[in-house]
Amino acid sequence: MVKAVLGAAAETHFPVLVGASEGERDFLGTRQLAVLFKSLREELDLVAFLNADHTHSLAKAVEAANAGFDAVVIDFSALPFEENVARTKETVEAIKGINPAILAEGEVGDIGTGSEIHEEAQKGFKSLTTPEEARQFVHATGIDALAPAVGNMHGMLQSMVQGTTKKHLNIERISQIKGATGVFLTLHGGSGTDDDDFRRAIAAGINIIHINTELRVAWRQSLEESLARDPNEVAPYKILAPVVESVKEVVSSRLRLFNAPRTNLAG
Ligand SMILES: [Zn+2]
Numbered sequence: 001m002v003k004a005v006l007g008a009a010a011e012t013h014f015p016v017l018v019g020a021s022e023g024e025r026d027f028l029g030t031r032q033l034a035v036l037f038k039s040l041r042e043e044l045d046l047v048a049f050l051n052a053d054h055t056h057s058l059a060k061a062v063e064a065a066n067a068g069f070d071a072v073v074i075d076f077s078a079l080p081f082e083e084n085v086a087r088t089k090e091t092v093e094a095i096k097g098i099n100p101a102i103l104a105e106g107e108v109g110d111i112g113t114g115s116e117i118h119e120e121a122q123k124g125f126k127s128l129t130t131p132e133e134a135r136q137f138v139h140a141t142g143i144d145a146l147a148p149a150v151g152n153m154h155g156m157l158q159s160m161v162q163g164t165t166k167k168h169l170n171i172e173r174i175s176q177i178k179g180a181t182g183v184f185l186t187l188h189g190g191s192g193t194d195d196d197d198f199r200r201a202i203a204a205g206i207n208i209i210h211i212n213t214e215l216r217v218a219w220r221q222s223l224e225e226s227l228a229r230d231p232n233e234v235a236p237y238k239i240l241a242p243v244v245e246s247v248k249e250v251v252s253s254r255l256r257l258f259n260a261p262r263t264n265l266a267g
Helices: 004-012 022-028 030-045 060-068 080-099 133-143 158-162 170-180 195-204 212-229 236-258
Strands: 016-020 048-055 072-074 102-106 145-148 182-186 205-210
Touching: 004 016, 004 030, 004 048, 004 072, 004 212, 004 236, 016 022, 016 060, 022 030, 022 048, 022 060, 030 048, 030 060, 048 060, 060 072, 072 080, 080 102, 080 133, 080 182, 102 133, 102 182, 133 145, 133 170, 170 195, 195 205, 195 236, 212 236
Parallel strands: 016 048, 048 072, 072 102, 102 145, 145 182, 182 205
Antiparallel strands: none
């Protein structure tokens, strides 16, 4: 996945952010991932950032900052507002103490969990982040970037994988939150979103977009194809080469959409 995202950045010359969840950091090793990423970034001479996605403890955030991650998503959004504020603020101060240039992101609102395929819509996260709670949260925590709930959700429904349905965003709410906070805004759970909604969300103030599930879907589909193509092949780098290429194509096409000139904007 790292090769695919950085390969797309090298091909398109657009900046990218590579995200690794707590599970992915534990799988490869937080420090090992950072070393691999930085080596590839340097080799390919890219504008690319390494993001510690959804970090649920101070210890894990500190571990990522110490390893050299460029950004940390501090996620205490499941806690009541006041507790979310207190623990996010504490974590921002700790990671800025390690690297003052690190980008600290916080989350307020409910956008579900898991970059996976959901059989049906998750219940109970219909409430959007309000501009007032966003303003208070940014002011009280000192975060550089905010992840709001603006109609987005993590993962994709089967119908979105098949392309028969699309996610839609509340563009007006994005504008209001941008106006109330003035910080970078990150759209989590972007996979399966309508193209025009993406364009309008960017124009309204979205700066970073997460599309993990789309990449995982492409990864799995192309891996299954690659394995089926030659049942006698056992060399991982040969099986995985077309998989990297498939994921790279999805990333490149999304980067071109996100960075398209705004004159194409509809609505
Ligand atoms: Zn997310």
